[in-house]
Amino acid sequence: xxxxxxxxxxxxxLSYGDKWTVLSLKSGINFIVGDTENNERTNAxxxxxxxxxxxxxxxxxxxxxxxxNDFINWQNGKKCQVYLxxxxxxxEYKIERGVKPNYFYIYKNGELQPQESDVRVxxxxxxxxxxxxxxxxxxxxxxxxxxxxxxxxxxxxxKKRSFIEGLFTDMEYFSNLMDKTKEKLRNIKDKxxxxxxxxxxxxENIHELNSEISSLSQELKNYNVSKLFNEYNDIKEKYxxxxxxxxxxxxxxxxxxxxxxxxxxxxxxxxxxxKSTNExxxxxxxxxxxxxxxxIQSENNKExxxxxxxxxxxxKLNDNIQTxxxxxxxxxxxxxxxxxxxxxxxxxxxxxLENLExxxxxxxxxxxxxxxxxxxxxxxxxxxxxxxKHFAKERKNIDNKINRKKKKVEDYKNNLSEITLMLDDKxxxxxxxxxxxxxxxxxxxxxxxxxxxxxxxxxxxxxxxxIEEITIKIDNLHKKNHEYNNKICSLMMEKGHC
Numbered sequence: 438x439x440x441x442x443x444x445x446x447x448x449x450x451l452s453y454g455d456k457w458t459v460l461s462l463k464s465g466i467n468f469i470v471g472d473t474e475n476n477e478r479t480n481a482x483x484x485x486x487x488x489x490x491x492x493x494x495x496x497x498x499x500x501x502x503x504x505x506n507d508f509i510n511w512q513n514g515k516k517c518q519v520y521l522x523x524x525x526x527x528x529e530y531k532i533e534r535g536v537k538p539n540y541f542y543i544y545k546n547g548e549l550q551p552q553e554s555d556v557r558v559x560x561x562x563x564x565x566x567x568x569x570x571x572x573x574x575x576x577x578x579x580x581x582x583x584x585x586x587x588x589x590x591x592x593x594x595x596k597k598r599s600f601i602e603g604l605f606t607d608m609e610y611f612s613n614l615m616d617k618t619k620e621k622l623r624n625i626k627d628k629x630x631x632x633x634x635x636x637x638x639x640x641e642n643i644h645e646l647n648s649e650i651s652s653l654s655q656e657l658k659n660y661n662v663s664k665l666f667n668e669y670n671d672i673k674e675k676y677x678x679x680x681x682x683x684x685x686x687x688x689x690x691x692x693x694x695x696x697x698x699x700x701x702x703x704x705x706x707x708x709x710x711x712k713s714t715n716e717x718x719x720x721x722x723x724x725x726x727x728x729x730x731x732x733i734q735s736e737n738n739k740e741x742x743x744x745x746x747x748x749x750x751x752x753k754l755n756d757n758i759q760t761x762x763x764x765x766x767x768x769x770x771x772x773x774x775x776x777x778x779x780x781x782x783x784x785x786x787x788x789x790l791e792n793l794e795x796x797x798x799x800x801x802x803x804x805x806x807x808x809x810x811x812x813x814x815x816x817x818x819x820x821x822x823x824x825x826k827h828f829a830k831e832r833k834n835i836d837n838k839i840n841r842k843k844k845k846v847e848d849y850k851n852n853l854s855e856i857t858l859m860l861d862d863k864x865x866x867x868x869x870x871x872x873x874x875x876x877x878x879x880x881x882x883x884x885x886x887x888x889x890x891x892x893x894x895x896x897x898x899x900x901x902x903x904i905e906e907i908t909i910k911i912d913n914l915h916k917k918n919h920e921y922n923n924k925i926c927s928l929m930m931e932k933g934h935c
Contacts, residue, residue: 440523441464441524441525442462442521442522443461443523443524444459444460444521444522445462445491445519445520445522446458446519446521447490447519447520448517448518449509449510449513449516449517450486450490450493450508450509450517450518450519451483451486451489451510452486452510453483453486453510454512454513455510455513455516458487460487469484469487469488470484471484490521491521492575493508493519493534494519494521494532495521495532495572495575496560496564496572496575497541498572505536508536509537515537515799516537517535518533518535519533519534519535525568528545528546529546530543530567531544531547532544532563537795537796538795538796538799539556539795540788540792541556541559549781549784549785549788552788703928704925707921707924708921710917711921711922714914714918714921715918717910717914718918721907721914725904725907725908728900728907729904732901735900741887741890741891742891745884745887745888748883751880752880752881752884755873755874755877758870758873758874758877759874762867762871762874765863765866765867765870769864769867772856772859772863776853776856779849779852779853779856780853782849783849783850783853787846789842790842793835793842794839796835797832797835797836800828800831800832801828
């Protein structure tokens with residue numbers, strides 16, 4: 438996160454007068470030096486005040502113990518104004534802050550941002566969401582003045598905690614990461630113990646198997662191999678004799694099996710024919726059912742013709758619906774743009790009204806000047822009554838400005854209400870037109886289907902002829918199926934299973 442200050446401006450601020458003083462800040466290191474009329478550098482020329490203006494613009498106070506009203510130039514006593522421009526994340530920001538009247542404005546890319554009614558809430562959101570520091574962090578990390586900077590070690594416990602938490606925002610993340618690492622380490626230790634037990638068990642099994650292999654090897658050495666070989670020859674001789682007898686039986690079985698296979702093959706052929714016949718019967722039954730449905734449907738074609746006529750009438754009535762929707766959409770966009778422009782003027786005039794009301798509060802003479810006969814600024818002779826008359830005149834001028842601003846604010850407010858009502862009405866019309874457009878699309882699809890359906894519909898006489906023809910085919914297939922059943926039964930009797 439990089440913040441780059443580009444410009445700071447101020448007037449009626451500390452030792453600076455009513456004229457604007459503007460400092461342009463370049464990328465990198467900037468030097469501020471103070472020269473006298475004799476081109477000699479000196480102190481108390483206003484260098485620190487220029488830097489304090491940056492702190493005041495950001496936080497509305499200074500790192501020094503200076504109350505807010507002390508920032509106002511003592512001669513003018515009002516209209517203390519400071520602004521600061523900076524860049525962050527490719528966005529341009531401008532902060533405007535004033536005392537007498539008091540205000541705090543934030544601009545982003547030249548556009549005034551919505552303000553909170555409570556300045557303290559607005560300041561907190563500005564610090565958290567835009568710059569990311571509070572004044573304590575700014576004082577300890579960024580603004581370093583050896584004359585008034587306090588070491589973090591010498592601050593209160595609460596300020597130390599706030600500074601550390603702001604500096605190490607990821608501390609909780611690393612703490613959670615450490616807990617997860619410890620958990621993984623415990624799991625690894627558990628797996629290691631389980632694997633140790635398993636290795637011990639496997640080693641015991643290996644030992645037992647080795648013992649068993651040794652025992653079996655010893656038993657094999659003790660066997661009489663020649664005796665076993667003689668027994669094997671006797672058994673083999675008997676086996677060969679049985680094989681020879683079995684071959685004769687196998688030949689007889691093979692002949693019988695060949696006859697059975699021939700019968701089985703014929704049965705399969707007739708079963709295949711029967712299967713094909715049943716499939717054709719099912720096919721013709723499906724066609725017959727479809728023809729009956731088509732016949733019923735043809736009787737109801739008049740209803741479809743009436744429905745098609747109503748659809749055509751609806752399509753004709755709403756043929757220009759797309760143009761109407763586009764016009765309404767353009768109107769809504771124009772009204773929205775108009776609404777936002779008036780809203781900006783409303784907010785600007787409302788802010789100006791608040792400033793005027795603040796100015797009016799400050800237009801009362803200082804009672805300390807009651808016994809004085811000289812102006813503290815120009816030292817000219819002036820009476821306190823003249824001062825009061827002057828302030829009364831200024832208040833009257835401010836009242837006139839306030840009344841004009843109030844009228845403008847009320848007019849803009851009424852304009853916003855009118856546009857809102859108009860927008861609601863047009864949006865409602867847009868929704869109705871949009872629904873009609875969707876219905877129109879459905880009707881157009883249904884129209885295609887009905888036209889195609891009615892075009893392909895046949896007369897009832899044609900359908901009856903097809904029904905009669907298919908019925909005859911189904912009867913003939915049932916007769917063939919009966920013949921196949923008789924032949925299959927005859928073959929099964931020959932096979933001995935029927």
